[in-house]
Amino acid sequence: MKQIQIFKTDNPRLFLFYPIFFLLFxxxxxxxxxxxxxxxxxxESQEVLQSMRRILNPGxxxxxxxxxxxxxxxxxxxFSAVAYLGALKDDLRKEYYTCVKLAKQKHSKIDFNAVRKEARLNVLQRHLDTINSIIGRNEKIKLKDLERHFSQRLLLPFPLIQDLSPEEYARLTEQIPVDAPxxxxxxxxxxxxxxxxxxxxLGYVGTTLNIPEDGVPGKELTTFSLRGKVGKAGMEAFFDEKLQxxxxxxxxxxxxxxYQFQHVAHKAASQGAPIIxxxxxxxxxxxxxxxxxxxGAVVVLDVNTGEVLTMVSHPTYDLNELTPFIPQATYEAINDKGAWLNRATQGLYPPGSPFKLITTIAGMKANLIDEHTITDCKGKHYVGNRAFHCDRRSGHGLLNVEESIAKSCNILFYQTSLDIGNMALAEQAREFGLGEPTGIEIPFESSHTLVPDSDWKQNKQLGKWMPGDTTNMSIGQGYLLSTPLQMACFMASLARGETRTYPTLIHAPENHTQSSRQKSSPIGLSQEQYQMLLNGMEKATLEGTARRATLSNVRIASKTGTSQAWYQGKRRNIAWHAGFAPADNPTIAIVVMVEETEDDNNYGGGRTTSPIAKKVLRKALLSKTSS
Amino acid sequence: MGKSSVHARPLVLLGCLLLIWWFVPPFIKSFVQVNFFELQAPAWSAASHLKDLQLYWSLRNHSQQELIEAGRDLARLNSAYELSRQKEAALNKEIEHLEKMLNLPPLPNYNYEVARVTRRDINQWWQQLVIRKGKDHGIIEGAPVVYAGGVVGRIQKVFKNTAIVELISSPNFRIAASFEGDRRPVIYQGVGTPAFSNPRGIIHNVPPDYTTESTPKRLVTSRLGGTFPEGLVLGQVDELKARSDGLFQEGKVSLPQNLMSLSEVAILIPLDEDVDTTI
Amino acid sequence: MNIRWLIILCVNLLVYFLVQELNDALTFFGLNIYLASLYIVFPAIYLAPTQGAIVVLITSWVVDAPLPTPFGTTALLSIFIYTLILLIRHRIRHHMGAFILSITFFTNLILFLILTLIASNSPLADFAYWQTLGINLICSQAVLLLAAPWVLELEQTLFQLSGTPIREH
Incomplete structure (x- = not known):
């Protein structure tokens, strides 16, 4: 038998393998x-990505x-009762084996996927039944919800019952063991x-899964988000970033x-900043x-700071019905009554007689109106062949400027507007900020307010600007459109003898100092002219159209109005009351606007809005006095 | 085979024991546990009886004068309690009347079972008492346990003549509570007993508008939880701290020191069969 | 009949009873003494492995029965430590009491820490919890140093009285 020499190392053929092996090694x-x-x-990073998950929790x-x-x-x-699926792993596994065993007894062929679903449902329903027995409910788990949760949100707790009442929450607190799943x-x-x-x-919020990361560690990890909230309307939407x-x-x-295995890091959520x-x-x-x-709407402004003290828009809705989510029925009910619209900032109305103050100012500035101006009101005024009526068809007789304002006689303003012309009137209105958004801190403020002029009419291909358009505009009718807020800003500006007021919804006491109050260019009237205007407005409250707004011991400057608008083919009155108080040292500006909604409403500025303004002014002046 | 196998024997023993324990059905474990407890229960009961006897003999040594004084004090206390009892009876009738008027479910009634404490097991891991009454005396799991100063805890396990009470200072003890004079529920949970200090707990989910206003507030049980009757004292809250989420406040609860030296407690056994105290 | 295991079991139960009584008295101060190593080290050193295991198991079950932890926790922990001591007991047995005492001391420390890991459900960020844990550990170890020689002495005396050798050969 030939012996194989294994350990012979000096074989030259082996030398060839040394470098090969060396290289391979x-x-x-x-x-x-x-x-x-x-x-x-x-x-390492791959391992982290595969084995770590992040849950974002909104503040x-x-x-x-x-x-x-x-x-x-x-x-x-x-409060809701939830199941932590990671803690149910063993239960799920045992139930799965039980279900498989049962399925084997029943059928020869097993659909393992269906069995898995059944096991999950059984385990979760068992726990839900425990809760049901404690709080006396009869809730059932929807298989669809459960499967969606297992496939998309496995790391998050599965909600069993949401929005528990305080009693249910108290019972469960006491009767569920501290370490239960x-x-x-x-x-x-x-x-x-x-x-x-x-x-x-104030506005309302909706839900979102788009939660800001805010420095929560693990940016690169697969992330699950709990539902957060996002402002949808009002200040909730405008200040969303601050409130979040x-x-x-x-x-x-x-x-x-x-499934959750080990808690690695935690960062506590914190509350958003408050807003005053x-x-x-x-x-x-x-x-x-x-x-x-x-x-309608009510807007009350602080004349000096432009702060909005009150902003009402009716019809309205209960904000608590919109949280934690808006039920479809609630949404439709609000929609049907037209309550989504914020009439104070989004409602577009012809401003009516309060606009006569702008016509007066324009007339005064053009030296067409002074203390000697007397108008003879015979109930109508002809522009060409067309008669433009005064509110009192029988005519007011001879009136000076103050009386024209107080009694809201149209004739003076028809004449003045025709004398100064449309462009000058429009220019004066724009000086007071009409025709552009006020910039208040609420989203969706209407940008369609309008101060019309001949260029605008031509551009809109509505024909040539006619003198009748000017007379209509002079009394706040025609194409003019403004919001109650704009009119309130106009009143506040007028009260200060200035042209602009920038309203704000933020209370900033530091703005109450003399140096930091709202300031804009003056109206451009002499003291006498301005006093004449004020006297007219005061007279309106004392003996004129706004007399239903009179308060004892307070001088109030007011101007009422009743404009007309077409709504769904029907002519509707829009009643206005605009003013400020006290007339000698104004602090409050107010605008009340009420829309007719029924044929038999018969609303009018003095009749309908002045009594409302009176109640609000009384309270506002009382609050101011006490503060 | 020799030295190494000899050394491996303990490991084999350990492995075997672990395997046996792993495969033993739970009911056998439970059986062993109950029996081992019942086996030692007489020893603890005997020790407790001995202590009672000791107390008896120490009381016997009091002079006649002391006994007369104690009797007089007791008589005064009795008359005060009699007055309270009559008031309570009148109030109960009023409550019944109001319940009928408002169509409210009646407040759960309880039967009181007084029991001596045979053993205290209070440390950083668990906080429990063993009492000298059990299944034979109608004690049930989950029943509230109280004493003159307020809540002691909840029955955790019941044996034939003994039962284990989980103390309110135990981290596993969690109930719905409320501040005295305020019905909103908050969550109370025990956190243990620090050395040389009062036992403690914490409260969660206190509404943010609630303030202790520089004076400590008493925390009492809320009947919303379904186990305890309303108004039993849990402890005292000295300070509340707002949570970063702004939704709630939380605070520490100081429990009475005599909770650690109780010799007698009362178990409240619900009379109404509908009142479910089990989990 | 070999009654050595019975003597050690009785001593274990006696020690358990006394420790419980001590703890009962100390609850007022919030203190707790933990001397579990006394039930394990002596059976591991003085008894045959199987007898020792029986003693350790019975004692542990007695300890375990009233506790809120899952039944068997103490038993498994004790048996595990017991096995470790068995593995090194041929080295310990030749040494005198002081060495056995130190083994008892360290065993108790390990048991205390393991039990803390298993049974603790207090908020770990709570300073008072760690403070209590530290004080109880120090007190337990101090009491152990005093009690262990006495228990050892008691067992040896009982062995002598019953006429059984101190160690299993």
Whole structure:
């Protein structure tokens, strides 16, 4: 038998293999080093990406307070019972095997996917039944919801029952063991202590899964977000960024299936910044009550600071019905009564007789009106062949400027407007900010307010500008469109003897100092001219059209109006009351606007809006005196 | 085979024991546990009886004068309690009347079972008492346990003649509570007993508008939780701190020190069968 | 009949009873003494492995029965430590009491820490919890240093009285 020499190392043929093996070993070591040293970080980050998940948790929104520190918008906790699926892993596995065993007994062929679903449903329903027995409900799990949760939101707790009542929450707190897989979960919903008051100003929120990261660690990780809130209207939308809290979050190590395995990092969420609005909720409630069931708006401004003390728009809605979500029926009910519209900032109306003040100012500036101006009102005024009527068909007789304003006689303004011309009148209106948004801190303020002129009419291809258009415009009719807020700004400006007021919903006491009050260019009237205007407005309150707004011991400057607008083919009156008080040292500017909604309403400025203005002014002046 | 196998024997023993324990059905474990507890229960009961006897003999040593004084004090206390009892009876009738008027469900009634404490097991891991009454005396799991100073805890396990009470300072003890004079529910949970200090708890989910206004507030039980009757004292809250989410406040609860030296407690056994105290 | 295991079991139960009584008295101060190593080290050193295991198991079940932890936690923990001591007991047995005392001391420390890991459900960020834990650990170890020689002495005396050798051969 030939013996094989194994250990002969001096065989020259073997020398060939040494360098080959050496090179191969080098390659192996280099590969090892490459993977262990050079690619170490890449593998580590890959491992992190595969095994870590992040949950983003939105911060609670900031509160909104009125100017006196009363809570207007807060947060209420919403409790729900949830199941932490990671803690149910063993139960799910055992139930799955049981279901498989049962299925094998029944059928020869098993649909494992269906069995898995059944096991999940059984386990979760069992826990839900425990909760049902504690709180006396009979809730069932929807398989569709459960499957969606397992496939998309496995890391998040599965909601079993949402929006528990305080009694249910208390019972579950006490009767669910501290370490059970079923726990209570707390979310927040917006809470409005005054319900429908100032609904259009405050606005409401909707839900979003788009939560800001706010420095929560693990930016590169697969992230699940709990539902957050986003402002949809009013101040909630305008100040959304400020109100949004800072997001918190958790980073979890997950097992291969995706269940929570180990808590790695946590960052607490924090509440958003608070906002102090200029709204005086007591005055707001008074105005809401005074406006009652009328469709319309009330705006009260602080003359000196431009702060909006009250902004009412009716019909309105209860903000609490829109949280935590807007039910379809509620949405439709609000839609049907036209309550989504904020009539104070979005409603477009011909301003009516309060616009006569602008015509007067334009006339005074053009030296067409002075203390000697006397108008003979015979009830109508002819422009060409067309008769333009005064409110009193029988005529007012001889009237000076103050009386024309007080009695809201049209004739003086028809004549003046025709003398100064459309462009000058439009220019004066624009000087007061009509025709452009006020810039108030509420989204969707109407940008369609209009001060018409001949160029505009031509551009719109509505024909040539006619003298009749000018006379219509002089009394706040025709194509003129403004919002109640714009008219309130005009009143505040007039009260200060200036041309512009920039309204704000933010209460800033530092603006109350003399140096930082609202300031714009003066109207451009002499003291006498301005006094004449004021006297006319005061007379309107004392003995004229606004006499229903008279308050004892307070001098009030007012101008009422009744304009006409066409709504769904029907002519409707728009009743106005605009003014400020006290007339000698103005602090409050007010505008009340009421729309006719029925054929038999027969609304008019003095009849309908002045009594409302009186109630609001009384409260406003009382508040001012007490503060 | 020799030295190494000898050394491996303990590991084999450990492995075998672990395997056996792993495969033993839960009911057998439970059976062993109950029996081991029942086995030692007489020893603890005997020790407790001995202590009672000791107390009895120490009381016997009091002079006649002391007994006369104690009797007089007791008589005064009795008359005060009699007055309270009559008032309570009148109030109960009023409550019944109001319940009927408002169509409210009646408040749950309880039967009181007084029991001696045979053993206290209070440390950083668990906080429990063993009492000298059990299944034979109608004690049920989850029943509230109280004493003159307020809440003691909840029955955790019941044996034949003994039961284990989980103390309110236990981190596993969580109930719905409320501040005295305020019905809104808050969550109370025990956190343990620090050395040389009062046992403690914490409260969560306190509404943000609630203030302790520089004076400590008493925390009492809320009947909303379904286990405890309303108004039993839990402890005192000295300070509340707002949580970063702004939704709630939380605070520490200081529990009475005598909770740690109780010798007698009362178990409230619900009379109404509909009142479910189990989980 | 070999009654050595019975003697150690009785001593274990006696120690358990006394420790409970001590703890009962100390609850007023919020203190708790933990001397579990006394139930494990002596059976591991003085008894045959199987007998020792029986003693440790019975004692642990007695300890375990009233506790809120899952039944068997203490038993499994004790058996595990018992096995470790068995593995090194041929080295310990030649040494005198001081060495055994130090083994008892460290075993108790390990048991205390493991039990803390298993049974603790207090908020870990709570300073008072760690403070209590520290004080109880120090007190337990101090009491152990005093109690262990006495228990050892008691067991040896009982062995002598019953006429059984101190160590299993």
């Amino acid at each position: 080098c390659a192996l070591i280099a590969g090892l080093a490459w993977r262990q040293i050079i690619q170490k970080e890449s593998f 609670t929104r900031g509160n909104i307070y009125d100017r006196n520190g009363k809570l207007l918008v807060g947060n209420r906790p919403v 079923i726990q209570l979960f707390t979310d927040s919903a917006r809470y409005y202590p005054y319900g429908p008051a100032a609904a259009h100003v 809290g800072t997001s918190g979050g958790d980073v979890w190590k997950v097992d291969p299936v995706g 609005t200029s709204i005086d909720i007591d005055l707001q409630l008074t105005a809401e009550k005074a406006l009652g069931d009328h469709t």
